Amino acid sequence: MDKKYYDPEDLKKFGDVTEFQKELGDKFFEYYGSVFEEGALTKREKALIALAVAHVIQCPYCIDAYTDETLQEGCSEEQMMEAVHVATAIRGGASLVHGVQMMNKVKKLSM
Amino acid sequence: MKSLIAQSHSLADPEVQLDIINNQTEKVKRLEKFESKLNDIGLYPLKPTGIEIFQINVGYMCNMTCKHCHVDAGPDREEIMTKETLEYCLEALKHSDIETVDLTGGAPEMNPHFRWFVDEASKLDKHIIVRSNLTILDTRKFEDLPQFMADRGVEITCSLPFYNKRRTDAQRGEGTYDKSMKVLKILNEIGYGKEDTGLELNLVYNPVGAFLPGDQKSLKQQYKDRLWKDHGIVFNDLFTITNLPISRYLNFLVTSGNLDEYMEKLVTSFNPAAAEGVMCRNTISIGWDGTLYDCDFNQMLKMKTEDGSPQHIKDWDLESLNDREIKTNQHCFGCTAGAGSSCGGTTT
Ligand code: SF4
Ligand code: SF4
Numbered sequence: 001m002d003k004k005y006y007d008p009e010d011l012k013k014f015g016d017v018t019e020f021q022k023e024l025g026d027k028f029f030e031y032y033g034s035v036f037e038e039g040a041l042t043k044r045e046k047a048l049i050a051l052a053v054a055h056v057i058q059c060p061y062c063i064d065a066y067t068d069e070t071l072q073e074g075c076s077e078e079q080m081m082e083a084v085h086v087a088t089a090i091r092g093g094a095s096l097v098h099g100v101q102m103m104n105k106v107k108k109l110s111m
Numbered sequence: 112m113k114s115l116i117a118q119s120h121s122l123a124d125p126e127v128q129l130d131i132i133n134n135q136t137e138k139v140k141r142l143e144k145f146e147s148k149l150n151d152i153g154l155y156p157l158k159p160t161g162i163e164i165f166q167i168n169v170g171y172m173c174n175m176t177c178k179h180c181h182v183d184a185g186p187d188r189e190e191i192m193t194k195e196t197l198e199y200c201l202e203a204l205k206h207s208d209i210e211t212v213d214l215t216g217g218a219p220e221m222n223p224h225f226r227w228f229v230d231e232a233s234k235l236d237k238h239i240i241v242r243s244n245l246t247i248l249d250t251r252k253f254e255d256l257p258q259f260m261a262d263r264g265v266e267i268t269c270s271l272p273f274y275n276k277r278r279t280d281a282q283r284g285e286g287t288y289d290k291s292m293k294v295l296k297i298l299n300e301i302g303y304g305k306e307d308t309g310l311e312l313n314l315v316y317n318p319v320g321a322f323l324p325g326d327q328k329s330l331k332q333q334y335k336d337r338l339w340k341d342h343g344i345v346f347n348d349l350f351t352i353t354n355l356p357i358s359r360y361l362n363f364l365v366t367s368g369n370l371d372e373y374m375e376k377l378v379t380s381f382n383p384a385a386a387e388g389v390m391c392r393n394t395i396s397i398g399w400d401g402t403l404y405d406c407d408f409n410q411m412l413k414m415k416t417e418d419g420s421p422q423h424i425k426d427w428d429l430e431s432l433n434d435r436e437i438k439t440n441q442h443c444f445g446c447t448a449g450a451g452s453s454c455g456g457t458t459t
Contacts, residue, residue, distance in 0.1 A: 043325075044333075072323055
């Protein structure tokens with residue numbers, strides 16, 4: 001067994017996942033490619049969204065890839081960190097808003 | 112900061128640089144060779160498409176010592192083109208229909224014959240480009256140069272690695288950004304960068320770190336928005352340039368542990384269309400001592416033009432230079448990655 005779960009070198013092998021299931025793999029990459037093409041949102045905006053989401057799903061591969069991508073797209077450090085804060089705010093907010101459910105339950109159960 | 116040469120740094124030696132980008136690590140050794148990539152697309156040996164740009168490096172002296180400088184320029188560099196060599200350049204220009212003269216350095220303004228040469232070249236009706244670092248124009252000795260250049264219709268292409276202070280200063284030294292903004296405002300005041308004045312002001316973006324430049328059009332828009340909003344500054348065009356793995360930038364790659372990944376990135380981003388348009392195909396580079404090179408990068412690696420073709424400006428012969436083979440090595444991947452990179456920005 002390898003010593004580590006995450007190896008930066010594995011990111012470069014991402015495309016190889018088609019080896020075990022070609023049809024679905026190809027479909028995914030075709031879709032992925034289309035998603036990141038310039039559209040109603042610019043490539044730069046999409047890169048910042050991807051960077052933020054990468055932090056929410058805590059994927060080290062995506063964090064590496066989209067740090068590089070946002071730098072390439074000319075984003076500043078402030079913009080990149082603000083994107084992470086947006087993700088954090090939503091993530092934290094999503095937990096906190098469930099607090100209302102907890103409060104409702106507490107109020108129902110309490111005298 | 113001192114130049115690598117002044118530090119007696121091993122990387123000041125071009126042989127050492129070439130050895131590093133070819134053999135430093137197992138990974139770098141395994142990377143495909145540039146020549147073989149060219150061969151695959153039928154471009155090897157690389158030949159000129161016809162020289163259109165006459166790029167003169169008038170000296171390695173500079174008022175700055177930027178961390179990424181491929182020239183290893185700085186205040187401690189004394190190599191400066193003499194008037195005699197500049198006269199040879201004028202002679203060559205007189206006898207060819209090359210339209211563009213591109214002056215680079217170091218800080219080209221610091222050559223003592225700069226004004227004289229610009230005058231003479233503009234009498235020949237050539238389009239003159241001066242590659243300025245901006246900050247030099249904020250010194251007493253050179254503060255009248257913007258107007259001098261405007262009067263002669265010189266195009267100013269200047270470096271501004273990023274639209275904000277943090278990254279610009281990180282690469283080029285504390286205070287660079289503020290000085291650059293001050294000079295850009297002065298240039299705007301005398302008409303540079305404004306529509307209908309004919310005074311071209313172009314900016315050069317290059318990544319502050321081990322990553323590639325993004326889309327030129329999108330970066331230009333970001334620069335336009337930010338410089339206008341933050342400083343009321345306008346300019347004509349923005350050129351994105353990839354940092355080539357030589358000299359001080361190579362030193363950064365090695366010391367920061369980014370060499371393998373950066374070289375791999377350059378190689379895997381090889382774009383055949385960018386290779387078609389590499390600048391050495393329509394440019395000749397003249398070193399401070401009159402030696403001829405395929406480009407400013409080959410100049411720094413002391414890779415002269417091919418044996419058998421003219422190798423000194425004294426021996427200028429356009430026809431034979433147009434027929435030479437261009438020398439290449441692994442650093443050339445920097446010109447062919449993604450959308451390509453040249454002094455005029457992307458090549459695709
Ligand atoms: S990058 Fe330009 S301004 Fe900076 S040290 Fe080199 S020549 Fe001078
Ligand atoms: S580094 Fe010089 S010789 Fe090599 S491809 Fe670029 S311009 Fe041509």
